[in-house]
Amino acid sequence: MTHPTDGGRSTRPPSAVGRRRRRGRRFPVAATVAALGSAALCATATVYAVEAVRGCDAPLVLDVAVAPRLAPAVAAVAGRFGRAGHEAGGRCVRAAVRAADPADVATLLSGRALPGPGTRRPDVWIPDSSLWPGRIPAGRRPAVGGPVAATPLVLVTVGASAPVTSWRPVLAADGRTRVRLPDPERDAAGMGVLVVARTLLGGSRDAGASFAALARTLRQGTLGDVRAGLTAAPGRPAVVVAPEQTVREHNRRSPAPAATAALPREGTVVLDHPFTVPRETEASPDRARAARLLERALRERSARAAFRREGFRDPGTASDALPVRALPVPADARIREIAQSWSRLALGSRMLSLIDVSGSMGAAVPGGGTRLQAVAEVSREGLALQPDDTELGQWLFATRLDGSRDWRETVPIGPLGERAGSATRRQLILSSLAALRHERGGGTGLYDTILAAYRHLIRTYRTDMVNTLLVFTDGGNDDPGGPSLDRTLRLLRAARDPVRPVQVVAIGVGPGVDTAALRRVTGVTGGGVYAARHAADIRQIFRTVTARRVCAPGC
Secondary structure (H helix, E strand, O other): OOOOOOOOOOOOOHHHHOOOOOOEEEOOHHHHHHHOOOOOOOOOOOEOOOEEEOOOOOOEEEEEEEOOOOHHHHHHHHHHHHOOOOEEOOEEEEEEEEEOOHHHHHHHHOOOOOOEOOEOOOOEEEOOOOHHHHOOOHHHOOEEEEEOOEEEEEEEEEOOOOOOOOOHHHHOOOOOOOEEEEOOOOOHHHHHHHHHHHHHHOOOOOHHHHHHHHHHHHHOOEEOOHHHHOOOOOOOOEEEEEEHHHHHHHHHHOOOOOOOEEOOOOOEOEEOOEEEEOHHHHOOHHHHHHHHHHHHHHOOHHHHHHHHHOOOEOOOOOOOOOOOOEOOOOOHHHHHHHHHHHHHHOOEEEEEEEEEOOHHHHOEOOOOOEHHHHHHHHHHHHHHOOOOOOEEEEEEEEEEEEOOEEEEEEEEEEEOOOEEOOEEHHHHHHHHHHOOOOOOOOOOOHHHHHHHHHHHHHHOOOOOEEEEEEEEEOOOOOOOOOOOHHHHHHHHHHHOOOOOOEEEEEEEOOOOOOHHHHHHHHHHOOOEEEEOOOHHHHHHHHHHHHHHHHOOOOO
């Protein structure tokens, strides 16, 4: 079968094709596309012209997909390569370079997408980082060669006088430092930030919760194009994580003051641009040989000089005045774990909060105040940690709180930043928390309230969010008219939908919480039970609850 980029077979003997070379001429892009056959090209891709050589009518043309930042320099090297008289299988070898988003190529090679009008498998792939091949399953993973060009991730302080030279404020997730970064789902620079976080946070007991809190903060600062973050916005200082080459290119082209980049003192991830050969290419001896010839050309001195002119460093050498301390790239399994964790944590949150207002919630807690006041303080702390696109609603429960029902909806579920009349939903919830009062003599209709709220969340499920039922209570169920524990468990199992997973998470306040029963209830849904004896416990609890999103619903 003729390869899509072969351009047809020659009637001339193959051995004569590569030798009969004369002065070349440059085809326009339209002619290049025709020469590549009928394979459709991505509408947004840049396809670089291929040198045509007289006497070479049926070349073996390698389809080379390159990360956009490096593609122009690789195209220049490929032009010289095509005129150099290389042969494979008796045919002259040429390279057709196109700029291709590494995320799209990785998805294609992983088998998660099929070749179509906008994508095709390349013969050679040069992504911007080894992190991309590391995300491809072992059975499909291409052969990853050495790096072609390098650029480290740097910290750019925008709109502030004091430069940031450490990862510490970036990873703090405390809201004091505004962090902008490329989307880790689409850009290796963004994924590199997550690798740094996992490396520097280490394997401490709190590392998972810290990573979850960081992911929630970083999600609000992701950029479709990191170059958009390099220009200061008035009154909005930020730290932008970007490849050094992007900053250099920005400074060369922008009329604005130059952005100052700093190498973090703890070390950084280096985007290494590995020469990568897919399995299909390796299976073809002629194409595999042609790929090796191109790789050799990309490592020549003239090629390295071309890459340096575009702002890249030589891989593996201190080619610039500032040497780079490169953090190690994790093993492939670890890369996939980090990527999957981000994908889960980057989803929006949708929570329905149930607050116990039974009579016992008026009991005092250590340090002053009542249990209900502690819950209100705990809820305010948790609310402050949620971005405006978090969907949140609030119900109160006791016994017969609303006619024959044990619960009452106080704030319908929806985005915190959404306006409902003259106030946002966040403000409505804060007002409701300030007005909380316990029901004197009221019991705790815990089980039927959980069942009603659980069914409500399944009916109104959002597939693009992590759906959670959050229960604040100080005891166990004491509603004689409600379901028993065993019946509650049976009904929860019957209502559970694997396609619409909803976790039930309970936060107990005070010493009388029936944790054994709550563990059985929450366990049906993959949730958990946490004790908040003091309001100060809330930050750690919310960090832990957020971290559970990585394993939901199978925690």
